[in-house]
Amino acid sequence: NAGVTQTPKFRILKIGQSMTLQCTQDMNHNYMYWYRQDPGMGLKLIYYSVGAGITDKGEVPNGYNVSRSTTEDFPLRLELAAPSQTSVYFCASSYGTGRRNTEAFFGQGTRLTVV
């Protein structure tokens, strides 16, 4: 199984540009997440989805949008890129087994630089 696949791996954006970070998983997981990781920091939750058609905000949603039209795909959209969005972005998924939904599977990450 491929697991969680993110594209692209690297991207440089100019201020004000837009882009979509792609994420797909082949494990038939209900739950999917987008995190950002700033240098030397932990992961902060941007958005999450508990199933197709359902999305909700995490800790740091401003400047981002998501959609979940299928179980497999969970793209993250940056509409007007800002330098503060320079970070490494991780997509993750989990099966969702009640309270013990603790094992998330992460993609390799997308390193985004906004200049």
Next chain:
Amino acid sequence: GESVGLHLPTLSVQEGDNSIINCAYSNSASDYFIWYKQESGKGPQFIIDIRSNMDKRQGQRVTVLLNKTVKHLSLQIAATQPGDSAVYFCAENGGSNYKLTFGKGTLLTVNP
């Protein structure tokens, strides 16, 4: 707000020694605590979790200890190997079944 944090940002050990990575948490509503490992250039990988009604759980070469009295979590790695070199994150679920809050991480370096 409530958060998960780590006592030490870096830890350097000799190959073969045991490693102990510590974490403090403040959200008493969490019922699961988790450790993740992140190797350079990769996404985090689940290691082990522990439910709040337990104080110890063992896996392969790893042991997680939970002290609810002082809100402290630790990860012990036995016979540390060079392949254990990574950043280790503790996380907690805040009583939610789908959201994890991660700490800042501890960089473990294993010297041969």
